[in-house]
Amino acid sequence: MYSRLSFSWTASSWAFALLLVFPIIALVYEGLKPAEEIFQHLMATVMWDYILNTVLLILGVCIASLLVAVPAAWLMAMCELPGRKHLQWALMLPLAMPAYVVAYIYTDLLEYAGPLQGALRDVFGWQNSQDYWFPEIRSLGGAIFVITSVLYPYLYLLARTSFLEQSVSLMQSARLLGKTPTQAFWRISLPLARPAIVVGMSLVAMETLADFATVDFFAVNTLTRAVYDTWLGYGSLQAAAKISVMMLFVVVLILSIERYSRRKQKVFQKALTHEDDSRFVLLGWRKWAASLYCWSLVAVGFILPFAILINYARYYFAASWTAEFFQYSVNSLVIATIVALIATAIAVLVGLYRRLDTRPSTVLPSRLSSMGYAVPGTVLAIGVLIPFGWLDVQINDVMQWLGMKGPGLLFSGTMIALIAGYLVRFSAIAVGAVESSINKVSPSLDMVSRTLGQTPVKMVRRVHIPLIRKGCLAAILLVFIESMKELPAALILRPFNFETLATYVYQFVSDEMLEYGALPAIVIVLVGLVPLIFLNRSLEQAH
Known part of the structure; x- marks a missing residue:
């Protein structure tokens, strides 16, 4: 094992991990500010x-x-x-x-x-x-x-x-x-x-x-609906953040109850x-x-x-087989592919950092990268909008100060926000899949590589990457599928006039016209069946 990796590897691992957890930090910070009139009104009424x-x-x-x-x-x-x-x-x-x-x-x-x-x-x-x-x-x-x-x-x-x-x-x-x-x-x-x-x-x-x-x-x-209505109906990001903090508290409470319930329980069973x-x-x-x-x-x-x-x-195939269906399918495909590749790359980076660096603190980047999955999509969406909205305001103010026209919503109104929300939400899936593969690689291979004088980068390229290839493919597949299906975050973070298959189907459901959205709904279902097939095969092999 290498006692310490290069500064660039360490810095990039921590940087990506902190970027993924930053929306949650920003959400808590915004939610703890003094309450606005809108939030006080909501507390007093509904x-x-x-x-x-x-x-x-x-x-x-x-x-x-x-x-x-x-x-x-x-x-x-x-x-x-x-x-x-x-x-x-x-x-x-x-x-x-x-x-x-x-x-x-x-x-x-x-x-x-x-x-x-x-x-x-x-x-x-x-x-x-x-x-x-x-x-x-x-x-x-x-x-x-x-x-x-x-x-x-x-x-x-x-x-x-x-x-x-x-x-x-x-x-x-x-x-x-x-x-x-x-x-x-x-x-x-x-x-x-x-x-x-x-x-x-x-x-x-x-x-x-x-x-x-x-x-x-x-x-x-419910609270999830309250977040959505408060942001899109009242336009109050702070009130939405406060409700989101309530939901974060519920998530923490659920996880705490789960861990507390089995704090002293140990089950030993024969092989x-x-x-x-x-x-x-x-x-x-x-x-x-x-x-x-x-x-x-x-x-x-x-x-x-x-x-x-x-x-x-x-019955409604002709009405469903439209240019919009193909366009929104492409939108979902592009977003899901980008998110899957980036999430898997981050997972490989932080996973190998934890494997190769022996310091106890190396476990933190992978843990921080996985925090978003337990958080509801609407909550994460508000968490992404807070820093991105602030950044857009600062960029436009600087451009105006320089006498130039501002770019407008460069981050919070584009696909960047949508991709960021998906990454925060689904990076945990990639981290889990990649770490599972890394843990199966024998430590003796690392020792042999070190004995032969291989640098960490060469060892990763020649030993680890070939051995964890299946885990990386599984991570890409799982994140891709979850991104194709995600709805709450997409409803809040999508750019103007941009639809995914999930939001497209939901519009038909909201208008009580699912008949016209049945074809894209079937696509979503079939995509969702893929991980279940792999899961069933793995269970059959295990038992």
Whole structure:
């Protein structure tokens, strides 16, 4: 190992890391300033409703995800069911569906004028809504239902992995003691999987907090929607920053609860994991009920919405196959490619800096580079606008002082802001993928290279880069896909008259004309399926 790298390598690693975390610092600084009149007005009128709705939404989605995902994860890991081989990856498919698209589809199906209520009125002879009760889809409960249907795979994936890692001997002991599968679940599997379940629920909670489009479509006032409305409606960057700081506090609180809940818990398990012959074999109606339950989750979260999208695209193909569709596809492709390449380059830089420099402080750049992923997109967007807006003002003031015409919004009104927001948001994905590959490189190779007199740069070029090539490709792919799908940050940071596929689809959803945006929505879904395919293959190889 090299005790110290060159100054340029060290300086560039720290510079990129600080640039990625600077929007968060600027956001906190702006949010802690004395409150403006707009923010005071919001606090005196609607802010507590926003906070209450946010808390209820997070709790509702977390509880609902817990109730649907954990049983499905246990059935896939511990039981032999019809179609289990296909079900275990199909249950992850809803992650590829944008929640706002699912919200529109189920609103169209379940609202008063929709086909379901219309059929019920025809069958039972009801004349109007006063003759019967039907749950209102455009409500907090409807938002919980839709968001749960697409986010439960986070919890399912972690819980299933935890169940699969549990020792076979534990289940065999439960059988010898005459325990039923249900008793084995409550007394053995569930307690051992609690750390993974807590982590999964924290992910679900943060994704729920970050959701903007679904709650906006259902007119549920949450903090995420408050940030968007305050900036674009009132034009108050400071008030938006203060609300964003509230959301940062919620994120920190969620992460703190997750870590505190497992502060003293240590789970030791034998290396021997589950084999096919150790699974519980459900018989009779139980196996078909369990299989039907799991397929119902897939149908609600993916099969039915995707089938309706395909039907829309088939009927409205001519109206969707337009020059705008191609232009916005190119916009998304260009932005996503730039962000993926830059994020991966930064990840390689800070990852190898941590690997080759033995000082304890070298871990900080990679940690700072990863902070943005836990922050909602709307919050990061405000954090990017604060320094970029200040920089634009300073540049224009200097140009006017020199007697020249200012360039206008050079940073905050261009693609630079959009790229910067995406980088802050998704660099953590690249850092994780690259560091995972770097950690697999044997330290002995570094020692041999040093013994042969190789400089750090030569060793990186000849040894590390070839060995971490797959990790870099994975980082590029994952960041590219996430950038293609990102909506909240794009809505705030995009330049004037600039659209991505995500914002293009959302406009149709907002106008309740998803039929014309079904084709770009299908593109987004298909792009989102790529990481799920890779993830499923890696899980099959691991188990």
